[in-house]
Amino acid sequence: QSVLTQPPSASGTPGQRVIVSCSGSTSNIGRNIVNWYQQVPGMAPKLVIYTTNQRPSGVPARFSGSKSGTSASLAISGLQSEDEADYYCATWDDSLNGPVFGGGTKLTVL
Amino acid sequence: EVQMVESGGGLVQPGGSLRLSCAASGFVFSSYAMTWVRQAPGKGLEWVTGIDVSGMSTYYGHSVRGRFTISRDNAKDTVFLQMNSLRVEDTAIYYCAKGGTQVRGVSSFDRWGQGVLVTVSS
Numbered sequence: 001q002s003v004l005t006q007p008p009s010a011s012g013t014p015g016q017r018v019i020v021s022c023s024g025s026t027s028n029i030g031r032n033i034v035n036w037y038q039q040v041p042g043m044a045p046k047l048v049i050y051t052t053n054q055r056p057s058g059v060p061a062r063f064s065g066s067k068s069g070t071s072a073s074l075a076i077s078g079l080q081s082e083d084e085a086d087y088y089c090a091t092w093d094d095s096l097n098g099p100v101f102g103g104g105t106k107l108t109v110l
Numbered sequence: 111e112v113q114m115v116e117s118g119g120g121l122v123q124p125g126g127s128l129r130l131s132c133a134a135s136g137f138v139f140s141s142y143a144m145t146w147v148r149q150a151p152g153k154g155l156e157w158v159t160g161i162d163v164s165g166m167s168t169y170y171g172h173s174v175r176g177r178f179t180i181s182r183d184n185a186k187d188t189v190f191l192q193m194n195s196l197r198v199e200d201t202a203i204y205y206c207a208k209g210g211t212q213v214r215g216v217s218s219f220d221r222w223g224q225g226v227l228v229t230v231s232s
Contacts, residue, residue, distance in 0.1 A: 002154060035218045037155070044205055044222040045147075045155065056220060088155050090217040098169055099145075099217035104154040 003028060004089055004102035011108040017077040020105045022089030024070050028100055032092040034072040036065055039086045039104075048087075049074060076107075084109045112136035112221045114206050119226035122196055126230075130191040132206030132223055139187040143209040145219055146180065146191050148202035148228075158204070160213035161189065169213050174200075196230045203227050 012018040036049035049065035089102040207219035
């Protein structure tokens, strides 16, 4: 069971806006920045959002992140078929003294 | 181009040992903390261990503490993971990843290797 809770699945049609949630606690999301990873099956994870709301070079502006209290969200607008992948949130946990990941959300583009 | 290439994976019996290597290139290796993250078949990501730039400070996940040891050779731009007393539940793809300038407080890994499969089975 993961320290951070994500819905196991999400879906949307091309062009739609989809939001993936990540719920934690005061020892992790509540006091640390959140990062998001995209993983296409068979490939290594790729950082798509860092420091809660920053996009690495090359990541489309359709991807955005936010945080409120002990929860964080990844929003993907103008959904495209290439966005179909697993998405993981991650943050540092002060109690566990290490990074923790969410269980992952499988995004399907219908 | 930043690149990490893992090696050393394979099939090992329960209780056995294995040493993974991750050769890095394309960045100043000695300026960045390094991390190992694993993914069991069909499961999510699990942080395993991290090491600071000098190699003096190391951090471990609870499931591997006391059995795994991370180290680095800054002269060879390589990070290692020595895995002892392996269990069936250690079966996973092991990724090495480039972190920030320190381990503590960091969960942002901007470059990952392709991963190496470790299978623990009798």
